[in-house]
Amino acid sequence: MTLEGYLTLSLMLFCIGVFAVLSQRNLIAVLIGVELMMNAASLNVMAFNRFSVTDPTTGQIFVLIIIGLAAAEVAIFLSIIVNLYRTRRTIDAEQLTELQG
C-alpha cells in the first residue's frame, strides 16, 4: 500500500462523516458521523507517521490523544442527548431550533 491509498481511504471516511453530520436528523447518527470524521483524521495522521516521519512515536502520541478525546466527547455528547430526550421528548435536530433569530 502506498501513502496515497491510505490518504484516499481517510478522505472517503471523512466525507462520509461530513455527509452523516449534515444529512442525518437523528442526533445519534450525527454523533456517529463525528466519530467517523475523527477516525479519518487519526488514519491520516498514522499514514503520514508510517511513510514520512523518522521517529514513529510522534504520530502514535497524537492518535492516542485523539482516541482519548473522542471517548470523552462521546460521553458528554451522549449525556446531552439523553437529557435532551428527557426534557424535549425528541432528538430530531430539525425540531431543536429554539435559538433561531
Added chain:
Amino acid sequence: MDTLNLILATTFAPFAAFVLAILFLMRQPRLAQVVVIAGGTLSLAGAVSLLSAGPVEPLRYLWFTSGDIQLRFGFLLDGLSLMFGVAVALITLCVMVYSLGYMGHDPSKTRYFAMLALFEWAMLSFVYAVDLMQTFIFWELVGLASFFLIGFWYEKPSATAAAKKAFLMTRVGDVGLFIGVLMVLQVAGHFDVPGLLATEGGLVAQATPAVLTTITLLIFVGIVGKSAQFPLHTWLPDAMEGPTPVSALLHSATMVAAGVYLMARLHPLFMGSETTLGIILIVASMTALLAATMAMVATDIKRVLAYSSISQLGFMLLGLAAGSLFAGVFHLITHALFKALLFLCSGLFIHHLETNDMAQIGRGGGRRMRFATAGLVVGGAALAGIPPLGGFFSKEEIFAALGHDGVTLFSVVALLAAFLTAYYTFRMIFLVTRPQQVEAVDVHGDHDRAEPLSMALPVVLLTVGAAVAGFWGGDIARGLGIEAGHHSLAAMAPALAVVALGVLVAWLDFGRQTATRTGFIARMPALERLFTNGWYVDAFYDAVIVRITMLAATILYAAESRLLDANFDRLGFGVLGLGSGTRRLQNGWVQFYGGWAVVLVGLAAAYFGMSD
C-alpha cells in the same frame, strides 16, 4: 410686622389657599371656600396695612445671575402699587364672597375658588413687582388664570372657544410686550423698574428717541392685547362666557386693567416718546368710541358691560397718554369699583331670572330686586359720569388732561364717547327698571332668596364704594405724589352737558311711558347693523386671518405628513425589512449552519489552494 413679612403674607396667602384647595380639598368644597376666602381676607388686610404704612424703599432679592444680567424678584411699594393692590384685594374678596351664593350649586366649586385664589396671587404679585421680568411672568400667569376661569364651564363649547380666543389674542399682544422687555434689557442692561424710570440714568436718558419709541410701542402692543384695545378687543365680549363674578373680577375691574396699570407704572417711559403717545391717543380714542357704539345696540346685559369696559379702558389710556398719570389711575380705581358693582348686579339678575337679555330682565321683574336695582342705578350713574358719583370726577380729570392743549380732535371724540356712555348706561337702567309691563308674579321661586346675604353684602359694599370713590381724588393724587388741580365749573360744562344729553335721549327712547323702546340708532339700519356686528372686526378676522392661518396650517400639515413623516417612515420600514430578511438566516437549525460552514471553508480552501 415688618414690611417684608407683610408683603409676603399679602401676596402668598392666596397662593397658599390655591395650593391647599387644588391639592387637598377637591372633595371638600365647603372647606375650600373657607380656605380661599381666608386667604383673600388676609391679603386684603395685608394690602390695607401696607397702604396705611405708606410707601417704602423697594425690596429686591436676587433670583439668579446670568453673565452680566441679574434677575431679581422683589416688591415695589410706592403709591401707585399700594393703591391698586388694595383695589385688587378688595374687589377679589367681594367677588369671592359673592361667589358663595352665585356658584353655590356648582359641582366643581373647589376648582373655581382655587382659580380665583391663583388669579389673586398672580395679580397682586404683578402689581407689586419690582423687576420688569417679574412683571412679565406674573402678567402671563394672570392671563393663564383668566383662561381657566373663562373656560370654567368647559362642557360648553362656546366657553372653551372663548377661553381659547382670549388666550390667543392676548398672546399676540404679549409677543410684542416680550420683545419690548428684551429690548429694555438690551439698552439698559437691567430690568429694575425704579432704575429704568429714574430721571437721571434711566431708560429715557439711555435710549435714543427711535429706540425708546420702538420699546414703548412694543410694550403698548402688550397693553392693547391685555386691556382689549382696538384691534385686539374682540376677545373681551366673548370672555363673558365665564361665570358672572369672574367677569366682574377679571374682565372689567382688575385683570384687563393690568394693561392700563403697566402703562401707569412705566408712565415716564411713555412720556419720553411723542410718537408713541400720539399712537396711543389714536388707538384709545378709537376704542372708546367704537366700543361705546357696540354697547348701545347690545341686548345682553353682560355684553353691554363688556363693551363698556373696553370703552372705559380706552378712556384711561387716553388720560395717561394725554400726560396725566393721575387722571388714568383715578379712573382706573373708580372704574374698578363701579364696574365690579355693575357686573355683580347683573349677576344677581341673571342668577335669579335666568336670562341675560335686558328686556326680559325688565319684564321678569328685575326692579323688584332691591339691592341689585339700587346697585345698578348707582353704578350706572357712576359709569355715565353723573356728579357726585365716582365716575364723574375721574372722567372730568381725563377731559381736563385732554383739553390741556385746547380743543383737539381727541377731546371731541372723548366727549362723543361720553355721550354714548351716558346713553347706553341709561338705556340699560331704563330697560331693566322701566319695562312696559312687568309680570305680576315672580315665577322664579321664592323671592326672598333672590338676593342672599352673601351676594347682597358685596353689592352694598361696592355701591357705597362707587358712590364715594369720586372724593378720593385728592388722596390718590397725594399717593402718586401729584398736586391735584381744581377745575372750574366752566371747564366741566361740556362734559356735564353731553352726559345730560345722553341721559335725556335714553329717557326719550327707553324711559318714558310712551317710549318705543328701540334706540334712535334703529332709524339708521346700516349703522345699526355695523354696530351690532361689532364693526365687522371679528368677521374680518374670521375671513382673513383665521382663513390664512388655516390655509398655512393645512399646507404645513400636508408637507409634514407627506414629506417628512412619510420619508422617515420609509427609512424605518426599510431597516425593519432588511432586519427581518437577515433574520431568516438564523433559523436555529444546526445542520444548516454546519452545511454553510463546510461550503464556505471548502470555497476558501479551493481559493487558497489555487492561488499557490
